[in-house]
Amino acid sequence: MSSPEPRPSLLTHVVPAAPPDPEAAPWVFGSALWHGAWTTPVMRPSAAPWFETWAEQGFTNQSLRQNVRLHAGGTQVRIRLSNAYGHTPLHLTGASIGHTAGAAAVQPNTMRTLRFAGSSSTTIPANGRAVSDPVTLPTEPLDDLTITLYFKGATGPATYHQLSMTTAYRAEGDHHREPAATAYTDTVQPAYGSWYYLEGVETTGPHPLPHAVVTFGDSITDGFGATIDGHDRYPDLLAERLLSAARPHPVLNAGIGSNKLLTDAPLGGDAGLARFTRDVLDQPRVGTVLVLIGINDIQQSDDPASGTANPTPPVTARQLIDGHRALIRAAHTRGVRIVGATLPPYRGAAGWTPAGEAIRGRVNQWISTSGAYDAVVDFARALDPDGTGRIREGLHIGDHLHPNPAGYRAMADAIDLAVLEQ
Structure with a gap:
C-alpha cells in the first residue's frame, strides 16, 4: 500500500474560529x-x-x-x-x-x-x-x-x-x-x-437585498481576456443574468490572477486557503460562494513571469481535493452555501502536461460526483462542449487557457441560477 500523500500546511488557516455575531457584524451600522x-x-x-x-x-x-x-x-x-x-x-x-x-x-x-x-x-x-x-x-x-x-x-x-x-x-x-x-x-x-x-464599496437602502454571491478563484474569475472597461468577465455577466431573472443577488468578484489554492504565488497573491475568510466569508451578507480554483497549482511552467513556476514537487490530486474540502468546511461553519466549479481544460497552454491533465481529471471527477459541494457548475463542459480536452476555438484569447468575452458568456450562461440560492 502506498504511503499517504502529504497534506498542505495551509489547510488549518482557512477555518474561522466561530460564526460571526450578526449584531456585531461590520455591515450593520445603526439601523x-x-x-x-x-x-x-x-x-x-x-x-x-x-x-x-x-x-x-x-x-x-x-x-x-x-x-x-x-x-x-x-x-x-x-x-x-x-x-x-x-x-x-x-x-x-x-x-x-x-x-x-x-x-x-x-x-x-x-x-x-x-x-x-x-x-x-x-x-x-x-x-x-x-x-x-x-x-x-x-x-x-x-x-x-x-x-x-x-x-x-x-x-x-x-x-x-x-x-x-x-x-x-x-x-x-x-x-x-x-x-x-x-x-x-x-x-x-x-x-x-x-x-x-x-x-x-457598500450600499444601503430602504429595502434589504438578497444575500451576495461571491465568485472565488484565479485569473479566469478575475477576468483576464475580458474587454478593458467592458465589464464582460463571467461574474459581471452572471450579475446581469440574475438581475434579468429578478434575482438581484449582488455578485462580488474575489478572483486574483495567477492565484493558487495551496501556496502563495509571487505574482498571484496569498494562497486561496489563506485568503478565503477575508475575501469571501467576511464580505457583507454573503450567502453563496462559487469556487473555481486549482489550475495554477497543477500547471508546471519554466516561465517565472507566468506565476505558475513551481520548483517543488508537483501538486497531487489528493492535496487539491483536501484544499477544496477545507474551503467547504469553512463556508459551512459560517452558514454559507458553497458551489464548486469544474476546472476548464488547458491543453495547448504553456503549462500543460499529461500528468497535470490527469490531476485535473481526478479533481473534476471528485467535484462532480463526491457530493461534498452543495452544488456543482460544469465550467469544463461550458468551454469544451465536445469533450476534446481543449477550450473550443473562439472561446479563448489564443493561449488555450483564458476565455475571451464569448467564453466568459458561455461560463455565465452555464450556471443554473437556482443553485446560487440558499
Missing part, C-alpha cells in the same frame, strides 16, 4: 443594513511582468481616480480602503465619490466628499483598513461610480489588486473634487489596469 456592491481582493505590491503598475512606486502629491461597477444599489454608499500590505501608516488627504461620466470624468451634481469619522482625511495603520462615513448617493445595480483618492505625502509601495481590466487615472496635485477629467492625463499602457487601496 442600516449594508450590502456588498463591489469588491476586489488586495495583494502585496510587486512588479508585474505583463504590464506596468504604480504599486511599487506608490503616490506622492497625486490624485488617483478609479472606476467600479456596482452590483447592488441603494440610497447611501460607503467605501473600504486597505493598507493590508503596508509597512507604514497610509495618510489619505482627501477622497470623493460620484457617478462616472465616462473615462475619468464625474457627473458634477453627483460628486460627494468622503469623510472618515467626520474628517476629510484619515490615516490607515499598517496592515489595517478604513471604512468611510456613509454619504447619500442614490445608485442602481450596474451603475458605474468613480472614486478619487488624493495623497499629499509619499505613500510608499501600495496595497493593490494587480489586474482590474479597468483603466485607472492619475493626476499631479490635488484634483480629487474636480468633476472634469482634464487633469487626469496619466494612465498605464497597455491599460490592463489595477486598483489601488480600494477594497470594497
Whole structure:
C-alpha cells in the first residue's frame, strides 16, 4: 500500500474560529443594513511582468481616480480602503465619490466628499483598513461610480489588486473634487489596469437585498481576456443574468490572477486557503460562494513571469481535493452555501502536461460526483462542449487557457441560477 500523500500546511488557516455575531457584524451600522456592491481582493505590491503598475512606486502629491461597477444599489454608499500590505501608516488627504461620466470624468451634481469619522482625511495603520462615513448617493445595480483618492505625502509601495481590466487615472496635485477629467492625463499602457487601496464599496437602502454571491478563484474569475472597461468577465455577466431573472443577488468578484489554492504565488497573491475568510466569508451578507480554483497549482511552467513556476514537487490530486474540502468546511461553519466549479481544460497552454491533465481529471471527477459541494457548475463542459480536452476555438484569447468575452458568456450562461440560492 502506498504511503499517504502529504497534506498542505495551509489547510488549518482557512477555518474561522466561530460564526460571526450578526449584531456585531461590520455591515450593520445603526439601523442600516449594508450590502456588498463591489469588491476586489488586495495583494502585496510587486512588479508585474505583463504590464506596468504604480504599486511599487506608490503616490506622492497625486490624485488617483478609479472606476467600479456596482452590483447592488441603494440610497447611501460607503467605501473600504486597505493598507493590508503596508509597512507604514497610509495618510489619505482627501477622497470623493460620484457617478462616472465616462473615462475619468464625474457627473458634477453627483460628486460627494468622503469623510472618515467626520474628517476629510484619515490615516490607515499598517496592515489595517478604513471604512468611510456613509454619504447619500442614490445608485442602481450596474451603475458605474468613480472614486478619487488624493495623497499629499509619499505613500510608499501600495496595497493593490494587480489586474482590474479597468483603466485607472492619475493626476499631479490635488484634483480629487474636480468633476472634469482634464487633469487626469496619466494612465498605464497597455491599460490592463489595477486598483489601488480600494477594497470594497457598500450600499444601503430602504429595502434589504438578497444575500451576495461571491465568485472565488484565479485569473479566469478575475477576468483576464475580458474587454478593458467592458465589464464582460463571467461574474459581471452572471450579475446581469440574475438581475434579468429578478434575482438581484449582488455578485462580488474575489478572483486574483495567477492565484493558487495551496501556496502563495509571487505574482498571484496569498494562497486561496489563506485568503478565503477575508475575501469571501467576511464580505457583507454573503450567502453563496462559487469556487473555481486549482489550475495554477497543477500547471508546471519554466516561465517565472507566468506565476505558475513551481520548483517543488508537483501538486497531487489528493492535496487539491483536501484544499477544496477545507474551503467547504469553512463556508459551512459560517452558514454559507458553497458551489464548486469544474476546472476548464488547458491543453495547448504553456503549462500543460499529461500528468497535470490527469490531476485535473481526478479533481473534476471528485467535484462532480463526491457530493461534498452543495452544488456543482460544469465550467469544463461550458468551454469544451465536445469533450476534446481543449477550450473550443473562439472561446479563448489564443493561449488555450483564458476565455475571451464569448467564453466568459458561455461560463455565465452555464450556471443554473437556482443553485446560487440558499
